[in-house]
Amino acid sequence: MNTYVFEPTRPVVQTKFGALRGVTYGDVNIFMGVAYATAKRFHMPEELQPWEGVKDAYRHGPIAMQVLAPNTFSYYRGLHMLELQSEDCQNLNIWAPKTLNGEKKPVFVWIHGGGFFGGNAFEEISFDGFNLAHHGDVIFVSINHRLNVLAHMNLEDYGEEFKNSGNAGIADLVSAMKWIHENIAAFGGDPENVTICGHSGGGGKVQCLFQIEEAAPYFQRGICLSGARYGALYPSNTEEISRATTKAVMDELGITRENIDKIYEISFEELAAACKKVSNPLSWAPVPNDYFPGFPADAGLMPFSRNKPIIYGSTLGEFPTVTLTAEEKAAMTEDDKIAFLRNRFNKDADRLMELFRRAYPDHDILDLAYADSSRRIAAVKSAYAHVAAGCENAYLFLASYCVPEDGYIPIWHGGEVAYIFMNEDKVLVLNEAIYGQKYGQILSTMVLNFVKHGNPNNKYLPQWEMVTEGQNNTMIIDRVCRNVAHHDDELMELYDKVCPPFVLHLKMD
DSSP: HHHHHHEOOOOOOOOOSOOEEEEEEEEEEEEEEEEEOOOOTTEEEEBBOOOSSSSESSSSOOOOOSSSSSOOOOOGOOOOOOOBBBBBEEEEEEEEESSSTTTTEEEEEEEESSTSSSOOOSSSSSOOOOOHHHHHEEEEEEEEOHHHHHHHHOOOGGGGGGGTGGGGHHHHHHHHHHHHHHHHGGGTTEEEEEEEEEEEEHHHHHHHHOOOTTTTTGGGGGEESSSOOOOOOOOOOOOHHHHHHHHHHHHTTTOOOTTTTGTSSSSSHHHHHHHHHOOOOOOOOOOOOSSSOOHHHOOOOOOTTTTTTTTEETTTTSSOOOOOOHHHHOOOOOHHHHHHHHHHHHGGGHHHHHHHHHHHTSGGGGGGGGGGOOOHHHHHHHHHHHHHHSOEEEEEEEEEOOSSSSOOOOOTTTTHHHHHHOOOGGGGOOOOOHHHHHHHHHHHHHHHHHHHHHHOOOSSEEEEEEEBTTTOOOOSSSSOOEEEESTTTTHHHHHHHOOOOOOOOOOOO
C-alpha cells in the first residue's frame, strides 16, 4: 500500500517574479509548469514580467512543438506521456522536499533527451522526480525548452534580430539555469550546489552548457548519459552549413530578407513541412559560434568549466539492431551463437569474440551482437577533453547489466535513467527481483553522492578511479561491478568499423 499522503494545505512560494502555489505529497512540495522565460519565435529568451497575486502551478506546462508523431513502446517499458504542445514552452517542474531551519538542499536539474529535435521533460512516466526528491533529499528540477527548427534555424542572414537564432533552444536552457540560480532558494534549494544531468540529446545539452560562459556560474557539476558528441559521431554543424540549410527552407517557403516578417505568420506545420522537404528534420542542432564554441571533444573544454566535475556514461546495448526473440535465443546452442556472430560480423567475428570475452568475461557471447561503440567512444573522447583542459574530476561508467527482455539483453539506451530516478517499478521489465533492486540502489546512490559531494563513489561500488591523461578508468556497473582501464579499446575500435549501423526510424507524421 502506498504510504504517501496528500496534504490539503498547499505551499505558496515567493519567487523573484511573483508567488506560486503548488501541492504537497509525501513531504515533497511539487510545482508544475513554472515559466522561466518568454521568447518571440526565433528570438533569444527574455526575462519574465512580474505578476500580482498567486499563480497555481498544478499542471505540466506545454512542451516544445514536435516534428515527429509519438512513437510509443511496449507497456512493460513504461508509459509514454503525451503533452500539450506550444511554441511558448519555456517552463520547468520542481519536486522540493520540505526543509527546516533554513536548510538548503542540493539541486538536481534534469534535461530531457530526444536529440535536439524532440522529447520533453516528462516524456516518460519514469522521468517523474518525486522518488529521487523524497528518498534522495534533493531538489529535482526538469526543463522544457524549444526544439528542432524553432530552436536551431540560423536566420542571421535575414536580420540582426535573429542573431544566435541557431542556438535559441540552448539559450532557453541558459535562461532556465539563471531562473533556478535566482529562485531555487525559495523552494529550499542551494543555488551554489547545482548538478545538471541529461540523457542522450540531453547529455549533449549538458555539454553545451559546459561550453557557454553565460551558463557557467549557474551550475557546479554535470552528468552526461549516452549523449556525448564529437565530429565522427555526429557530422559537425557549422555556420556555413546552417546558413545554407536555412536558405533552402526559406526558399521553399518563399521568404526573403525583404519579406522576413512572414516567418512569424506561417504555422509551425508549414515550417516543419518545408524542413522535411529540404533537410533532415532530426539534424537540427546547435550552431558553433561566439556564443557556443562547439562540443568539448571537438573544440576543447572551455577554461571556465575546467573545475566542474563531470560523469560520462553509456550502456553496453544502446541501440541494438538484433531481433532475436527469447524463444529463438533459448533454442541456440553455443555453436549456434558463434555461427550467428560469424554470419553477422563475417571475417572479423572471431577477433571480435576474442576481444569481447576479454572485456566482458561474465557475459553470454551473444551479447556481442547487441553491443554499442559510438556512445562509448564519444564518452571516452569527451572525458579525455575534460582532462586535457585541466579537469581533475572526470569519471566514466558503462552500464552493462542484462535485463529480462527477449531472453535477457544488455541494458538499452536510457534504461539506466529509471534506476537513477528510483522509478524502476514504472518500467516493469527493469524491476527484476533482487538484481533490479540492487541495480537501482547502485545507480541512484552514485548520482546522489555526486550531486551532494561531487564524487560518485559509494558503498555499493569498488573504488572508482577518475579519468587521467591516457587512462580511461571506467566503472563497469553490472551484477558484479569493477573499475577497469582500457578494457575495451581494441574491441571498440574494431566494432566501430564493422558493426551494422543503427538507423533511427521514427514516424514523421
